[in-house]
Amino acid sequence: MKCKRIFALIAAAALAVPSLALLSGCTGNREIVLRVYNWEEYIDEGGKGTFLYDELHELDDEGKPVLDANGGHVHIESDIVDDAYKAWYEREMGKELSPEGPAILDDFCLWYERTYGQKIRVEYSTFGTNEDMYNEIVLGNEYDLLCPSDYMIMKLAAEGRLERYDESFFDPSVHENYYVRNVSPFIADKFANNAGLTIRKDWDGKDILWKDFAAGYMWGTTGFVYNPSPTDAQGNPIDVDVEAMLKELGWSAFTNGQFRNKITAKDNVRDTYFAALGVKYQEELLALKDRFDGGTLSQSEYTKEITRIFNATDDDTISAVEPTLMDIKKNIYSFETDTGKSDMVQGKIWLNYAWSGDAVYALDLAESGMTEDGEEEKAVQLNYYVPEAGTNLWFDGWVMPKGANKQAAQAFVNFLSMPQNAMRNSYYIGYTSVIAGEEREMLDYADYLYGYAPEEDETETVDYDLGYFFGEGASILADAEQAACRQLYAQFPTPDVIAHCAVMDYYDEEASVRINELWSRVKAESLDAWAIVVIVVTVIAVLAAVLVARFGGKLDFFCRKPKKGYKLVKQEDPNRIQ
Amino acid sequence: MKFPRFTRKTLCIPYAVFLVFFVIIPMLVIFFYAFTDKNMNISLSNFILFFSDPTKISTIVYSLVIALITTVCCLLIAYPVAYILARSKMKKKFVILMLFVLPMWINFVLRVNAIRELFNLIASLDGMEWLASANYFKTVFGMVYDFLPFMILPLYTTMLKIDNSLYEASADLGAGGTTTFLRVTLPLSMPGIMSGITMVFLPSMTNYVVSDMLGNAKVTIIGKFIYDYFGSDWHMGSMVALVLLIVVFVSTWLSGGFQSEENVRGANL
Numbered sequence: 001m002k003c004k005r006i007f008a009l010i011a012a013a014a015l016a017v018p019s020l021a022l023l024s025g026c027t028g029n030r031e032i033v034l035r036v037y038n039w040e041e042y043i044d045e046g047g048k049g050t051f052l053y054d055e056l057h058e059l060d061d062e063g064k065p066v067l068d069a070n071g072g073h074v075h076i077e078s079d080i081v082d083d084a085y086k087a088w089y090e091r092e093m094g095k096e097l098s099p100e101g102p103a104i105l106d107d108f109c110l111w112y113e114r115t116y117g118q119k120i121r122v123e124y125s126t127f128g129t130n131e132d133m134y135n136e137i138v139l140g141n142e143y144d145l146l147c148p149s150d151y152m153i154m155k156l157a158a159e160g161r162l163e164r165y166d167e168s169f170f171d172p173s174v175h176e177n178y179y180v181r182n183v184s185p186f187i188a189d190k191f192a193n194n195a196g197l198t199i200r201k202d203w204d205g206k207d208i209l210w211k212d213f214a215a216g217y218m219w220g221t222t223g224f225v226y227n228p229s230p231t232d233a234q235g236n237p238i239d240v241d242v243e244a245m246l247k248e249l250g251w252s253a254f255t256n257g258q259f260r261n262k263i264t265a266k267d268n269v270r271d272t273y274f275a276a277l278g279v280k281y282q283e284e285l286l287a288l289k290d291r292f293d294g295g296t297l298s299q300s301e302y303t304k305e306i307t308r309i310f311n312a313t314d315d316d317t318i319s320a321v322e323p324t325l326m327d328i329k330k331n332i333y334s335f336e337t338d339t340g341k342s343d344m345v346q347g348k349i350w351l352n353y354a355w356s357g358d359a360v361y362a363l364d365l366a367e368s369g370m371t372e373d374g375e376e377e378k379a380v381q382l383n384y385y386v387p388e389a390g391t392n393l394w395f396d397g398w399v400m401p402k403g404a405n406k407q408a409a410q411a412f413v414n415f416l417s418m419p420q421n422a423m424r425n426s427y428y429i430g431y432t433s434v435i436a437g438e439e440r441e442m443l444d445y446a447d448y449l450y451g452y453a454p455e456e457d458e459t460e461t462v463d464y465d466l467g468y469f470f471g472e473g474a475s476i477l478a479d480a481e482q483a484a485c486r487q488l489y490a491q492f493p494t495p496d497v498i499a500h501c502a503v504m505d506y507y508d509e510e511a512s513v514r515i516n517e518l519w520s521r522v523k524a525e526s527l528d529a530w531a532i533v534v535i536v537v538t539v540i541a542v543l544a545a546v547l548v549a550r551f552g553g554k555l556d557f558f559c560r561k562p563k564k565g566y567k568l569v570k571q572e573d574p575n576r577i578q
Numbered sequence: 579m580k581f582p583r584f585t586r587k588t589l590c591i592p593y594a595v596f597l598v599f600f601v602i603i604p605m606l607v608i609f610f611y612a613f614t615d616k617n618m619n620i621s622l623s624n625f626i627l628f629f630s631d632p633t634k635i636s637t638i639v640y641s642l643v644i645a646l647i648t649t650v651c652c653l654l655i656a657y658p659v660a661y662i663l664a665r666s667k668m669k670k671k672f673v674i675l676m677l678f679v680l681p682m683w684i685n686f687v688l689r690v691n692a693i694r695e696l697f698n699l700i701a702s703l704d705g706m707e708w709l710a711s712a713n714y715f716k717t718v719f720g721m722v723y724d725f726l727p728f729m730i731l732p733l734y735t736t737m738l739k740i741d742n743s744l745y746e747a748s749a750d751l752g753a754g755g756t757t758t759f760l761r762v763t764l765p766l767s768m769p770g771i772m773s774g775i776t777m778v779f780l781p782s783m784t785n786y787v788v789s790d791m792l793g794n795a796k797v798t799i800i801g802k803f804i805y806d807y808f809g810s811d812w813h814m815g816s817m818v819a820l821v822l823l824i825v826v827f828v829s830t831w832l833s834g835g836f837q838s839e840e841n842v843r844g845a846n847l
Contacts, residue, residue: 131809233702261711267795333711334794348698348710509616516810520633523798523806527636535639546832 031119034408037133037143039396040126042218044421044428046103051427053101055081075099080423080448088420104424108415112408115176120408129268137161137401144404145412147217150195150210150395151270151506157213158200158506163400164212169410179215179417184436186469186498187216190395195503196303197311214397215413216434218426220356221393221493221501222271223386224253225340225363230262230350235378242350243383243485250286250387251278253351255327263351264343265328267335269519272325274310274392274504275353277317280324281309285389289500299499306390310502313511318518325522335523341365344382355394357431359384359490364430383485386497393501395434419445432491436470447476450488464488468495608823611816624817634803634818638825641800644714645783648721652729652778653771655722660733660770661763664740675734682727690791693720697792713793720788725781729774736770737763780826 044050055078057065066074078085081097089097093110105122112120127133130152137146137156148156156162170180191211193199200208228243240258249256253263254275265272278285285306292302329335333349340352341362354362362382365371369379398416400409415421419441422433426445436442443466452461460480467474469492482488493501507515527535582588615621628634659678663671681689697716701709709716740763748758784801798806800822807815 129809135809233704329796332796335796336794346698512810516807517631517633520637520803520806524633524637524803525640525798526633527639529632532632532635532639535643539642543828543832 031121032405032408033121033123034145034405034412035123035125035143036145036412037125037127037136038145038147040128042126042147042396042429042431043124044104044424046106047101049428050101051424052081052097053099054427056097056099056101073099080445085420092418104416104421107421108412111415112411116411122412142403143401145409146399146401147396148399149504150397151504153210153214153395153397153399154194154197154200154208155506156399156401157208157210158202160202161401162213163402163404163406165215165400165410166406169215169414176411176414178414181438182417182419182422182435183216184434184442184469185471186436187219187395187434190503191216191397195393195395196300196307197503197505210395210397214399215410215417216395216397217416218357218429218431219393219395219434220432220491221386221391221497222274222353222355223359223384223391223490225344225352225354225359225382225384227344227347227350227380228383229381231347233347240350243385246351246385247388250389251275251282254279254353255324255331257331259351260331261333262349263332263353264334264336264340264349265332265353267337269515270504271353271392272328272335272522273321273515273519276321276324276328277310277312278387278389278391279328280321282387282389285309289389292499302499303502306500307502307505310390310392311505313507313515315514318514322518322521325518329522342371345371345377345380347380354384355431356384356490356493357429360430360487363487363490384487384490385485386493388500390500390502391497393498393503395503397434430491440470440474443470443474443476446488446492449491450478450482451476452479453477464492465495466492468498605823608816608819611813612820613817614813616813624814627814628817628821637798637800637803638821640798641783642825644718644721644789644797644799645779647718648725648782649729649775649779651718651722652726653774656726656729656733656774657771660730660737664734664737675730678730679727681723686724687787687791689724690720690788693723694791711794713796716792717789717797717799720792721782721785724785724788725778728777728781732773732777733767733770736767736773740766776830779829783826784822 047053056075058074058076060066068074086097092114093107094114095110105124108122109120112118127136130148133146133148134152134155137143146156153162168174169177171177172181188211191214192209194208194210202208224246226242226246230238230240230242232238245256245258246253253259254265265275288297288302288305291297292299297305333343336343336352340349340354341358343349344352344362345366352362363384366380366382369377371377398409398413400406416425417435419435419437419439422435422437422442423445426433426442433442437444446466450464452459461477462480462483463475464478464483465475478488479486483494489497612624613620613622615623663675668674697709700706744762744766745758748762753761783799784804786799786802786805789797789799789802800818804815804818804822807818
């Protein structure tokens with residue numbers, strides 16, 4: 001007996017050990033905990049495929065490290081992870097840069113302890129949609145740092161659920177304030193005026209500005225990933241000019257019969273409603289664009305107008321857009337959240353409505369000729385296109401919910417804002433960092449990814465202007481195709497695209513109810529009233545028939561109770577053979 | 579030390595705790611949410627809104643129809659199989675039965691994904707392009723595939739129990755094949771049919787993984803509908819869930835699920 005109990009104790013201890021190990025991210029006594037709640041796959045997680053790993057290993061054509069004669073990895077001289085980078089790493093983290101691709105969260109723990117002299121542990125968890133995250137917060141889950149999108153930042157701030165950033169966070173003279181020194185002036189400007197949205201007031205009548213509540217992380221546009229030369233299942237080219245069709249149709253590609261079953265929409269109400277507004281009001285948007293391009297409309301007026309159109313949630317607009325949404329549903333191949341990329345690569349669809357970062361990923365994947373699981377596949381060239389009539393400009397930013405550990409949270413944001421770290425995250429997830437860098441380090445990074453030396457070969461090159469993001473005169477010499485429709489164009493939109501963008505506002509309570517009802521009508525198949533009546537009557541008839549068959553005339557509750565002193569005896573079946 | 583004696587009551591405690599925390603309390607929470615509004619005031623507005631909105635009724639009706647078609651298809655395929663297996667004197671029939679049951683041992687998301695890929699392959703053939711957008715067909719196919727074993731097993735175990743002498747007696751009394759089937763096999767396998775129907779019909783009303791993965795997210799069944807609502811409006815979501823609960827309750831009651839007679843609900847191998 002005793003033996004057994006000891007055995008049980010040992011077994012329990014054995015079970016407990018791994019969970020203890022889990023807890024010890026950066027162990028030690030008196031450590032503080034930073035609870036970060038971020039999007040899935042939205043930070044450098046370390047290992048293969050990360051910036052540092054790829055930069056420090058020589059990779060063969062399949063992306064696998066080249067081995068030397070002794071089976072060790074062949075390390076390379078990287079253009080960007082050079083001696084200065086390595087020295088920076090050693091200085092900040094207090095250890096040598098390992099070629100195995102350290103995870104950024106581990107590096108943060110090292111850096112924090114070196115900088116502030118206190119141990120820290122990061123509890124990192126992820127969400128799939130802004131709405132999921134919002135529900136978690138409302139239910140009372142506590143975090144120190146969240147990464148919602150623009151409209152959700154507004155919603156959380158307006159509901160008074162967020163802490164303000166300290167004023168000292170914006171003091172550029174403090175060495176640790178990397179964010180304020182490195183953030184792009186473009187982003188800082190957008191965050192200072194809520195990117196042109198109506199500015200709401202809080203309880204005390206103070207303006208609710210993004211910059212007080214949020215520090216930027218990633219940003220981008222939405223647009224179409226398209227296959228310029230689609231093939232049929234046997235690999236024979238199909239005679240359609242997708243590019244020309246798409247450029248002519250713009251948003252209407254969603255409802256145009258030429259793209260029937262060849263286009264996808266997002267399986268969430270915000271993006272698809274936005275797209276439907278684009279389809280419905282395209283002519284109006286194009287007319288505004290003409291006036292703006294012709295110089296009769298100022299940028300601020302123009303932005304205000306398109307922002308109003310893309311954020312209309314009044315009853316009239318909703319009922320006007322409903323048929324458009326129904327047409328979209330009829331025309332598209334699927335509503336998707338993550339299958340679009342593989343459907344594009346496999347050639348099932350020609351157009352995929354996507355966020356710019358996902359677009360970069362899809363383009364990379366398609367031209368690498370590999371699947372997500374690393375299997376070989378036919379290499380396909382995909383392009384990215386933003387509708388001329390204007391599209392969505394979006395931002396994801398770090399916010400601190402009420403009760404957060406502000407000091408640690410702000411330190412985390414600052415850590416991620418070091419250009420060397422912004423590169424790592426941007427490389428890993430494919431999105432565009434809000435960081436420009438004091439010395440325009442991120443321009444070097446863009447140049448390293450997409451730049452060309454003029455004499456290199458005969459590729460047609462253009463001077464790609466990034467002045468709006470990095471400051472005056474910033475540009476890189478890039479492949480003309482990259483600049484026109486490929487990764488560069490997706491990751492760093494042209495000033496022209498930026499000029500024609502609108503940011504999403506959040507729906508207030510009432511509008512939110514109306515739009516969710518609209519979405520449920522769109523997603524569900526609606527039946528005519530008569531069909532419902534017929535089916536309900538049939539169901540009731542079947543129910544009745546089943547009831548009668550089951551209880552056939554001997555429903556107990558219809559029988560009268562026997563008189564007192566008598567017993568109810570069930571009648572024997574006379575035909576029963578004894 | 580004296581080892582404590584387990585009585586029946588103490589043995590029940592773990593399950594009772596589980597029942598309270600994971601069945602009864604959640605149900606009460608759903609009930610509470612269904613009959614409150616955003617400000618947590620008691621309100622019937624969700625109830626009224628539910629029954630006055632054609633979309634919600636349509637979705638329930640659609641789910642019912644999809645579940646019904648799935649169940650009928652499963653029954654039509656499973657009945658002959660179970661009959662043949664139970665009646666045959668094959669030595670290796672266990673192997674055949676295993677072939678039907680084996681898929682149940684593989685994670686069903688994996689299986690649905692596999693079907694998805696198969697459909698993709700078929701749809702890429704000449705003349706089969708229609709399959710790519712045949713969302714309802716694919717959904718029902720996926721569900722039939724998924725739930726078939728749940729229909730075969732109870733049928734098989736019931737039919738196995740039918741005494742061979744009954745068939746002999748039926749033949750002695752001059753009944754032909756059809757009469758024997760209608761008056762002996764069918765009535766005696768009724769518990770199995772009922773059990774199979776409950777095990778297929780109910781999950782196929784709510785299993786939106788199948789409809790999402792095979793129907794390109796264009797088929798919305800009631801389970802998905804509830805999920806969507808829980809992203810935006812918990813109160814309406816709870817109301818829909820509650821209505822579904824009632825539908826399930828009624829159909830279980832009708833199919834005799836609450837009877838205590840001993841039949842083949844166990845349906846285990």
